Structures are given as structure tokens and as C-alpha cells.
Amino acid sequence: MTVKFLGDFKIQVDQQEISGLSTLKSKALLAYLLMEGKKAQARSTLAAIFWPDAPEQTALHNLRQALMVIKKAFDQTGCTEELFLSSREAITLNPTLTIEVDALTFAQGMEELFRWMDGPPRRGFPIRRLQSLIDLYQGEFLPHLSLPDTNDFDDWVVLNRESLNRQAIQGLSWLLQYHENRGEWHLACPVAQKLIRFAPWDEQSHFRFIQCLLALSHNSAASAHYQTAVQYFRNELQVEPGHFLNVAKRSIEKATASAPAASSFQTAALPHFPTAFIGRARELDTLEAWIADPHCQIITLTGPGGSGKTRLAAFLAAQQVSLFQDGVYFASLANCSGIQQISASILQALGTLTEQNQDALEELLAWAEQRHALLVLDNVDDTSAAAAFAARLLERSPRLVLLFTAYSRLDLLGEKVFTLAGLSLETDPCQEAPPEAIQLYLSHLQPESLPEIRSTEFLAKVETICQLVEGMPLAIALAAGQTRCMSATDLVAELSHNLDVLRTSSANLPDRHRSIQASFENAWSHLSPQRQSFLARLTLFRAPFTAAAAEAICAIRSGDLRALAGESLLTWDTTERYRFHRTIWQYAREKDVLPATAKIALQQKYAEWFANRVLEFLSDHELAHFAAMLAQIEAELEDALRSLYWLIEQRDWARVKPMILALFRYYEARGKYRAGSAAMSEIAEACGKMENGLAAQVMASSRAALLALRIQQFTSAARWIEFAAAQATAQNWHEEEAFCLNVLATQAMATHSAGAGEKYALQALACARQYAVEEEEAHALYTLGNSRINKGELSQAEADLLECKHICQERKSWRKLMRVLNSLADAACYRSDRQAALDCYFQALEIAEGTQNPYSQALIVNNIGTVYMELQDYPAAQEYLTHSIELCQQVYDREGEAVALANLGEIALWQGERDQAVELCRRALQISLEAGSNWGEMSARIILAQTYREQAEMAKARAELTPLLQMSVASDSLNFFYRALVEAAEWLVQTGRPDGVAVLLA
Structure with missing residues (x-):
């Protein structure tokens, strides 16, 4: 939350301005509490300040009403946290909120600077801090807020106003002196003007402003200001001009009669650069x-x-x-x-x-x-x-x-x-300017010869370039220089491959700055041969690595790692991992300091280390460790994949196949379906090229298919699972055959062939039980349970799901357990046992949060919201549904977003807000059509049909019902089918055709 009290009254929550403060007292109370509320404020004291003439009980009642007005104003911004912590006796600002009040920031900052302001600086001063604080002071404190019926509040405002104004005058005077001492008269002038604005009664401020104007040879302006100042002192203050204005008059007369004097300021002998300084x-x-x-x-x-x-x-x-x-x-x-x-x-x-x-x-x-x-x-x-x-x-x-x-x-x-690291690529929400790295790149270009320089597409390419060089200033400057001879698109492609293009022949740059490689060579030359060997060996790592990995693989101790980090050749994350800057990694890797046999031995150690790290993931089933193991694989994923490809080349299938399983488990648990399906398909292709690689190829193909189904990539999934299932059956690989049958069942259910899905699930169940493949038995039971829920066979569905739950608990298969809990909750909802549903949903959510899977969290949170809808607890429902939408947007789950929007539309309909219901459901329908989501489309159309009917827009209602009925029949979605039937019957009655209801139901 940002609060502006200096020169204005403006409060923003997430850049949305508070506008619902309907009374002057509520504004004044809010201002007082934001300034003073870090300490508990007694209710009786607040009541006495703001309603001094009212009886105590009336004043306390007025206080409660004002606080309700404030709360409602904040609720309208979507703020979900409480602004105040209240008790019967006192009110305090919520300490967990981040609240930036400009007046407090200014006052505290100036107090910190005053310890340096006692006299002329002898050794340095944080001048940028002073400049930023002066920029913050845009006017007097709460300039238009006054309560005529309460002296205490007005006295408080005046005291703060005078204190802040005094600090501003002192800071402005000091900043003006800084520019005067440096002869920076063009910068001194606006500071002097601002000083006069806040201290018009100070004669010396007018004198200093006149001196600035004269130094800039603005003699006429100086004379005019002198006359204005004299009139102000005579007319407003009833005094004659004093010493400073008399000196100013003589200075004006002297300047008019002679040429301006040269500046006496002596600049330091600092290096000069041909380009502007940007950022930092x-x-x-x-x-x-x-x-x-x-x-x-x-x-x-x-x-x-x-x-x-x-x-x-x-x-x-x-x-x-x-x-x-x-x-x-x-x-x-x-x-x-x-x-x-x-x-x-x-x-x-x-x-x-x-x-x-x-x-x-x-x-x-x-x-x-x-x-x-x-x-x-x-x-x-x-x-x-x-x-x-x-x-x-x-x-x-x-x-x-x-x-x-x-x-x-x-x-x-x-x-x-x-x-120093690279320049920032983060956008400052308080600034309109692009990130520092992009600013630096653009500063090296000539806009006259690049008309596309401000286009969104060009700026996106520039951002990519800056990311590829990790914001390193020299690399950015050299990259910008290449824009004269190659397009930004070509430059991105080149930099994605290597950094050799980053070079120049500019004569006004030192040799070490004419290419990134030359800069690296300068650093390399300062290393001992041992350190050079260490650095070259460490380039084996692609992702950030631990000291334990460096010692086990490269025989490099932690002390040597710290030394390389101390020489800016490695970056330490301050916890456990080291990494290379990309520019250093490329050129250190090119140094041929190891014999061929040593390189092979190092590669073998590297592959074995990361294979073992990934396989630990399969052996530890405790939920408390599960998230940590996922985070470990995520941090080392690039090295794990490179190790896997090396083991594939060595035909080490005993390690390759369990690594495929572990990586699949990681991608599924994390909800990284898109990246996972792509990785698994590439692994399958690599295995298919090697001798005896068919089993591993089948395993990777079937898992690529399942991950692809999660994101509705049906064409690719069908191709991969068709190949895998055929090979598994032909080779009598029964465990893999059971997995493939389960994938085929999932595919059939996802493409609205419920009958085929149940058939494949029964085959998978029989195969898994015959060959004692418990994991696939649970998978088949889960699919059957969901199929039977859709058919309304709740008793059999719950029996299947409970059996699946038991297996998952025994095996500690958290991902499947989470999903079966979600399905058991769905079944409980159909039985109207909403408390049982909530219990299951919250258990599933705990697992989803533990595994840090945003896809699953979004689904479960949406489901919790729907239960609260049924309980008519609309505020709770809206909170969970809104959170679901946020999660869906993070992972680009378009179907989940559409379903949550449709649910919010249903709440709006129930609350009589039909226009909002239409707006929400139209958005849901648009997203569903773009994403090809039948579930989202049906969710939106049923609410739209009901809303249009209630608004007597019967043609629009029919336009929604017709495709809804067709889709629900085609997909065996009985829930939507029955809802559509009821709505169609209502439509017939309302349009005067009740006889049609019997025909419809028949």
C-alpha cells in the first residue's frame, strides 16, 4: 500500500486508488491511524479527538461507523487482509501489511541525514538519498484536510506540517549548497525555486536564487525576481528589503554592466567516457x-x-x-x-x-x-x-x-x-522507465536509423538479448553495437549459440573491453595454473552446483570454490550453490587444460553423481521430504538431463530406465506437463537411436503421452501412446503394458469416450493385478472411480476410490493420493455431504501445497470454492475461486481459469447481479473456446442460459442451451445433461409451451 500525504491525499492498494471514503471524518481518522497507528491507539482517545463534543457512547459509536466506512473502502480494492487489528479497547495497524507513507518516509529519512548536516562535509555524504527525499516532498502535509469541529486533530495536522516543512527547508538548503559548490547552476535553479516556495519569508533563499540566475546569464529574470521579492516583503510582510536583497541588487547591477565571471569550481581529474552512465x-x-x-x-x-x-x-x-x-x-x-x-x-x-x-x-x-x-x-x-x-x-x-x-x-x-552483478532486468513498479539493462542497450542505439526502436516486438528482443548476457554492461554495449550490422532477431539467435559475436574494433576502448573473450582472458591471466584447471573442470556443470558435487566429481574443495567466487569467476547464492556467469562459462569451457582420459573419467563421475541424486527421489517416499527432493531435482535438472543423455550414449540401461521414471515423477508432481512431455519425447527419440534402447524408448514415450494429455495435446499423445502400447504388448513387458492401458483410458476419458475409457481401465486393472503392479492397479481404480462418478454410480465409485486410496497410502504415492482424495470429495458433493467433501479437499490441498504443484492447487482450490457456494458462504467461495484463477493464470491453465470464472458467475447470479454474471461467464466461454475446453464451455453456457432466461432474453438462452445439450450427451457428462434438461424445461414453461416439457423429458 502506498500513501501520499505530502501535497495531496492519495492512497493506493496494488496501484488501485481508494475512493470510497465518503466522509471527511473517515478520511481524517484514516490519515491519523496511518501516521500514528504503529502504536496502539485507545478507542476512547480516538473518539475524544474526532468527536470532542459528543457524549462518550455516541463518540464511540461514530468511531465504529467511521472504521466500517474505511473497511468498506479497502474491501472495494480487493484487499483481503485486515488494515487494523482491533480489540474492545484499542486499534493498531496490522504489522504484517507493507504500508509506505510518504510523510513518514520523508521524516525518518531526513532525521537519519541530519547527523551529517551539522556543518560542511569533511568526508562524503549520501547525496542521492537527500535528492530522493526532496523529490518525495511535493507539498505541505495534508493540505486540504481540516475538521472545523475538532481542535485536537487540526493541531496535530499543523504540528506535523510545520515539522515536515522545517525538515524540507533544511534539506533543500543543503542540496542547493551542494550544487552551488559544484557550479551546477542549471541544477541549483529549480532547487532554489522549490526552497522559495516553502520558505518565501527567507530573504537569503531569494538571494541564492538570484545568484543562480546571474550565473546562468539570465540577468533579466534575476532583475524581475528581485522586484517580485521586494514587493512580497513590503506588501505581505510589511518590511523593507534587508541585507541579502541589497547585495542581490548590487550583483544584478554589476552583472548588467560586465561579462559573467568564470566559475571557480575545480573538477576532479576523473576518467571521461563517450556514453552516458545508466542504472546502478x-x-x-x-x-x-x-x-x-x-x-x-x-x-x-x-x-x-x-x-x-x-x-x-x-x-x-x-x-x-x-x-x-x-x-x-x-x-x-x-x-x-x-x-x-x-x-x-x-x-x-x-x-x-x-x-x-x-x-x-x-x-x-x-x-x-x-x-x-x-x-x-x-x-x-x-x-x-x-x-x-x-x-x-x-x-x-x-x-x-x-x-x-x-x-x-x-x-x-x-x-x-x-x-557487482548484471544490470537489473526487473521493472520498478514505481517507475515508467524500462529496466536498467534495457535502458543501457537503448542508450547505445541511434533512434534515427532504427524506426522500430520503440516497437513492442523490438523491445522484447532487446529484453531477450539482455537476459542472454545476464545484464552484463560490457556485453550489452557490445551487443547493441552489433545492431548496426545485424537484426535483433539474428543477434538473439547468435547469442543463444555462443557469445563470440560480442566484439568491436573501437579505438576508444581498451583492448580488454573490445570483446567479451578479451575481458575473460584478462581475468584468466591472473589465475594460477591450479585455479585455471579448477575453473575448466567446473564448467562440466550447467546448473548451479553444490560444494559437495564439486568435491565428489571434480575433487575441488569448498575453500577453492570460495576463492574462485572471491575472484568474481563464480557466483555464490549465499546458501549452498555456486554458478557461472554465462560469459565466463563459455570461455572457461574452451580452455583445453585436461587430458582426454581425464575428461572421460570426469564425465563418468558427473553422470553417476547426478543419476544417484535423481534415484534418491524414487527411494524417499516421506511427504516431509518430498518437496525438498522436488526442489533438489529442479535446481539440478539441466545437469540431471545431461547425465541421462550421456548414460544413454553409454547404453547404461540399468541406470537410464529408473532415471526416466524419477524424472517423469518430478514433472508430474510439479505440474510441469508441457516441459515434461517435451523432455520425455526427446529422451525417447535418443533411446530409439541406440542399440537395445527399445524398452527405455517405450517407457519415455508412454510417459510423454500421459503428460501431453494433461495439457490437451491429444494428437502428440495419441502418436506416442499408440507406439508404446503396441511395443509393450508385443514384447510382453507387463508392467509397461499396464501403464500404457491406463494412459489409453485417460486418453479416452479426456476425449469424451467414457465407455472406451472404462474398458481400458478394466483391462489395466486386470493386467496390474495379474502381475502384481500395485501402482498401475491404483491408477486403474482411480480412472474407474471417476468414470463411475460421471455415470452416477456413486457406491461403486467410492468403493474403487477407497481401494485406490488404501494402495496410495501404503505406497506413499502422494500425487495419486492427492487426486483420489479430490475425487472422493467430488463423490461426497454428489451425496450432499459437504463437510466430508471439504475434509477430503483440504487433505488433498495439503499434499498439493507440499509438492508445490500449482496445477493441482488451482483445481482443488476451485473445488473448495464450489463447496462453499453450496453452503451459501459466498465470501469464502469468492476468495477461493479468485485464488484459483490467480494460480491458473500463473501456469496458463486456461480450462481451470474458465471453470473458476463460470463459478464466480454463478455466485453473481445467485446474488441477483445478472450483468456481472453474464460478463464473467462470457469471459469463461471465450477462454474455453480458445483453449478447446468442453468442461469450461459447458460450465459457462449453463449459467449464461439461466441468466438470459431470468432476464427474459429467451433467444439468447436458447442459443446457449442447444450446444450445451449436444455437448453433454456427446461427452457422457450427466451432471451437465441433467442441469441442461431442467433449464430447458424452465425455458419451455416461461415461453408458454409447458406441453413441451413432457416431450423433452420423454
Whole structure:
């Protein structure tokens, strides 16, 4: 929630503005509680503040009414959490809510900055923080909110208003001084204007604004403002112009008579760059705070080559110029290998290197003693020498701040280290600008020669390019440079393959920045041969890997991993995994530092390690461990699949087949049906090319088919299961035959052939029982149970499902147990035992949440919503159905979304909101037709038919009933068929044809 009280009264929840505060008292009460409500506010105190003249009981009643108005206003935004925690005695803001109140943010931020504002800065200041706070202050506190009948509230507003205004004036004055000291008059002018707006009575503010105008040679504007200021003081304040305005007058006269004076501001000798600096807002805020911290003396910026360390350090230094008493200095330490060379390079940058052959370190120590200065020391090659140098320098010069850029930290006590990653690809919801990485890419292009630069398609390609290089600034700049000679589409295709295209011949770039490979080679050259070998071996991993995997496979200890991460060649996730940046992985992999035999042995270890990791998944059946095992496979999936393909090439079928089963179980449990069907079909194809690979090919094909059926890819599923079933039968692979029969049953049910589905399920059940395949026995019982529910044979259906449930519990088959619980709940609903249904649904939901399967969660949550509909608990029903829609949208489950929308439409109909019912069901019908969902279509049409009939739109009602009856008959959907019959009978009666009811029922 965002709250704007400075210059306005505006409250937004998820970017939706609160608009239902119908009374002035409710607005005032809400403002008071948002400002003061972190501490419990007594109801009696609130009543006395806002209704001081009313009897206590009346005031407390008014308070309850105002709180109800506030709650209703928030409910209208869809906010489901309580804003306040209330008791009989007190009211408190809900501490679990994230509420950003601009007035509180401004006041607290300014208080933090005031400790640096006592006098002129001696060593640094978080100037960006001050600028952002000043931008936040858009006007006085609650400018149009006043309660004439309560002095206490108005006094509270005035006190806050004056306090915030005082902070704003002090901050503006300090920011204006910053720009004045730097001679940035074009930036100083708007600050001075804002200062006058909030302190028009301050003569010095007018003087400073006039000085800004004169510095910009705006003499006429300066003279005009002087006249306006004089009139204000004489007419409004009844005083004559004082010292500052008299000085301003003389300055105007002097400026009119002579040319403007040159600026006396001396800029630091910082490197210049041919392109604009983009992004790094979060990094700059952190680094500025460190620089201003009196306890921080050493800061090291680390990151891989091309991450923008030098650019960021130079930009940060430029922002701090004028904020250090004795200056800001920049020196490159490239190729400096000892303390004396480092000292000499710095002295040269300072311009104080003497001709005498004296000790450079001693000369630098003499210069630095007692100075408050910032030294930016870029491109450290020798970190041990740099660390020894820093220790010596700061021992003699404790007021210096040293900012290093290096591949690794210096390992000094008190050193603060900031490791740069790529530029952000996340959109800031508070900003309209695109993400930082995309901004940088676009800044390197010429819009005049690229008319498509703002098109959605082009920006999508740019986003993909930035993702492929993981936001690395140098890679983004080099990629943008290629736009002159190749299309964005071709560039995406090239970068998807490798990064060699990222190069330039620009003469104004150092050699190490003319290609990504050159940047990597620079880092590689700083590694010892042992570390080079370690890095090359680790490129075997494609996904983030653990220290245990690195040691078991590559014989690399955790200390060496930490060292490589410290040199910005690996990224550590701060918990257990390391990963490569893509640019480093590609070029490290190309280094041929291992003999061929060692590579084969390493590959064998790699495949065996990940095969064993995946097979652990099949052996551990405890639900408490199930989610963790799923997360483990998800994190290592890319390496697991590569291991599987290597084992297929080695024809190690004893490992391949159980890996196929384990990976199928992962894809099904996670609800990753699309990715799973694609992976299984590719595995099947690979197995089919190898000698003796038919059994594994059949296993992968049948599982690809089942996963494809889950997402209604019927054509592909039919092709895969037809092949698998034929081969399993021909080869007498009975366990696989039972699985294939179950898939054929699922296929028949999904394509509305209930009779065929039941036939295949009975065959699967017989096969599974004959050959003692319990898992497929449970699968067949589940299919039969659902088929019999649809036919209305509830007793037999529940018997099948309970037997299935027993097998699943014994085997701890959580996925199947979840689904059978869901079906048992459906059966309970048909028996009108809604409490039993809810019990089953909530048990199933617990498993779905434990396995982190959003598809199943969406289905079960929708079903829970329908039970609450039957119980006429509409708020609970709407809550669960809305959550189901959110889950469906996350996983693109169009059918589930349509069914949930139709259910919400039915609630709207029951509540008499027919227009809303039509709107919801039309959306459901559109989605169903696009997705080819018969279930969603029937769910929408039955509600539309009833709604149109109740609105006496009989032709529209008939247009829905006709296809509904046809579809329900064709798909054996008896529930929809009976509902359609009842609705058709109602339609006949309402249209004056009651005789037709008998014909219809006959």
C-alpha cells in the first residue's frame, strides 16, 4: 500500500486508488491511524479527538461507523487482509501489511541525514538519498484536510506540517549548497525555486536564487525576481528589503554592466567516457552510505570483467566531488605489482610526484596525513600488494577513504565489499522507465536509423538479448553495437549459440573491453595454473552446483570454490550453490587444460553423481521430504538431463530406465506437463537411436503421452501412446503394458469416450493385478472411480476410490493420493455431504501445497470454492475461486481459469447481479473456446442460459442451451445433461409451451 500525504491525499492498494471514503471524518481518522497507528491507539482517545463534543457512547459509536466506512473502502480494492487489528479497547495497524507513507518516509529519512548536516562535509555524504527525499516532498502535509469541529486533530495536522516543512527547508538548503559548490547552476535553479516556495519569508533563499540566475546569464529574470521579492516583503510582510536583497541588487547591477565571471569550481581529474552512465541506483545508494559512514575506510568493488566496476566507481567519485574537504582523486593501478609502483601511480594522478629519487610511499604518506579525501584506485592487479599498501596508508592517514576496484577482495579487517552483478532486468513498479539493462542497450542505439526502436516486438528482443548476457554492461554495449550490422532477431539467435559475436574494433576502448573473450582472458591471466584447471573442470556443470558435487566429481574443495567466487569467476547464492556467469562459462569451457582420459573419467563421475541424486527421489517416499527432493531435482535438472543423455550414449540401461521414471515423477508432481512431455519425447527419440534402447524408448514415450494429455495435446499423445502400447504388448513387458492401458483410458476419458475409457481401465486393472503392479492397479481404480462418478454410480465409485486410496497410502504415492482424495470429495458433493467433501479437499490441498504443484492447487482450490457456494458462504467461495484463477493464470491453465470464472458467475447470479454474471461467464466461454475446453464451455453456457432466461432474453438462452445439450450427451457428462434438461424445461414453461416439457423429458 502506498500513501501520499505530502501535497495531496492519495492512497493506493496494488496501484488501485481508494475512493470510497465518503466522509471527511473517515478520511481524517484514516490519515491519523496511518501516521500514528504503529502504536496502539485507545478507542476512547480516538473518539475524544474526532468527536470532542459528543457524549462518550455516541463518540464511540461514530468511531465504529467511521472504521466500517474505511473497511468498506479497502474491501472495494480487493484487499483481503485486515488494515487494523482491533480489540474492545484499542486499534493498531496490522504489522504484517507493507504500508509506505510518504510523510513518514520523508521524516525518518531526513532525521537519519541530519547527523551529517551539522556543518560542511569533511568526508562524503549520501547525496542521492537527500535528492530522493526532496523529490518525495511535493507539498505541505495534508493540505486540504481540516475538521472545523475538532481542535485536537487540526493541531496535530499543523504540528506535523510545520515539522515536515522545517525538515524540507533544511534539506533543500543543503542540496542547493551542494550544487552551488559544484557550479551546477542549471541544477541549483529549480532547487532554489522549490526552497522559495516553502520558505518565501527567507530573504537569503531569494538571494541564492538570484545568484543562480546571474550565473546562468539570465540577468533579466534575476532583475524581475528581485522586484517580485521586494514587493512580497513590503506588501505581505510589511518590511523593507534587508541585507541579502541589497547585495542581490548590487550583483544584478554589476552583472548588467560586465561579462559573467568564470566559475571557480575545480573538477576532479576523473576518467571521461563517450556514453552516458545508466542504472546502478541501488548500488550507488549503498556505496554512498558506506562512504559517508565515519567507521568505513576501505571499500572494494568486485565483479567479473565487463561488469562496469570502473564506470560505477568514476560516477560515484564525480557525485562526491565537493563533499570531501580535501578532494576526490582517481588513479589506475593496472600493471602495478608492488607498494612502490602503486604509490607512484597515485602520486602521478595527484600531480605531486617529485623529480627526486625518493621513496614514493613516504612521499604519498606525507601528502595524505590529516587529509579528508577520497582515493578511487581502479583496476587492482596485485591484491596482496594493494592490501599491504592500504594498511600502511590508513595507519598514517585515518581520515582517508579508499575505494578499490578489483577482481577479488583485499581481505582487510573493516573492508566493505560490494560485488557487482548484471544490470537489473526487473521493472520498478514505481517507475515508467524500462529496466536498467534495457535502458543501457537503448542508450547505445541511434533512434534515427532504427524506426522500430520503440516497437513492442523490438523491445522484447532487446529484453531477450539482455537476459542472454545476464545484464552484463560490457556485453550489452557490445551487443547493441552489433545492431548496426545485424537484426535483433539474428543477434538473439547468435547469442543463444555462443557469445563470440560480442566484439568491436573501437579505438576508444581498451583492448580488454573490445570483446567479451578479451575481458575473460584478462581475468584468466591472473589465475594460477591450479585455479585455471579448477575453473575448466567446473564448467562440466550447467546448473548451479553444490560444494559437495564439486568435491565428489571434480575433487575441488569448498575453500577453492570460495576463492574462485572471491575472484568474481563464480557466483555464490549465499546458501549452498555456486554458478557461472554465462560469459565466463563459455570461455572457461574452451580452455583445453585436461587430458582426454581425464575428461572421460570426469564425465563418468558427473553422470553417476547426478543419476544417484535423481534415484534418491524414487527411494524417499516421506511427504516431509518430498518437496525438498522436488526442489533438489529442479535446481539440478539441466545437469540431471545431461547425465541421462550421456548414460544413454553409454547404453547404461540399468541406470537410464529408473532415471526416466524419477524424472517423469518430478514433472508430474510439479505440474510441469508441457516441459515434461517435451523432455520425455526427446529422451525417447535418443533411446530409439541406440542399440537395445527399445524398452527405455517405450517407457519415455508412454510417459510423454500421459503428460501431453494433461495439457490437451491429444494428437502428440495419441502418436506416442499408440507406439508404446503396441511395443509393450508385443514384447510382453507387463508392467509397461499396464501403464500404457491406463494412459489409453485417460486418453479416452479426456476425449469424451467414457465407455472406451472404462474398458481400458478394466483391462489395466486386470493386467496390474495379474502381475502384481500395485501402482498401475491404483491408477486403474482411480480412472474407474471417476468414470463411475460421471455415470452416477456413486457406491461403486467410492468403493474403487477407497481401494485406490488404501494402495496410495501404503505406497506413499502422494500425487495419486492427492487426486483420489479430490475425487472422493467430488463423490461426497454428489451425496450432499459437504463437510466430508471439504475434509477430503483440504487433505488433498495439503499434499498439493507440499509438492508445490500449482496445477493441482488451482483445481482443488476451485473445488473448495464450489463447496462453499453450496453452503451459501459466498465470501469464502469468492476468495477461493479468485485464488484459483490467480494460480491458473500463473501456469496458463486456461480450462481451470474458465471453470473458476463460470463459478464466480454463478455466485453473481445467485446474488441477483445478472450483468456481472453474464460478463464473467462470457469471459469463461471465450477462454474455453480458445483453449478447446468442453468442461469450461459447458460450465459457462449453463449459467449464461439461466441468466438470459431470468432476464427474459429467451433467444439468447436458447442459443446457449442447444450446444450445451449436444455437448453433454456427446461427452457422457450427466451432471451437465441433467442441469441442461431442467433449464430447458424452465425455458419451455416461461415461453408458454409447458406441453413441451413432457416431450423433452420423454
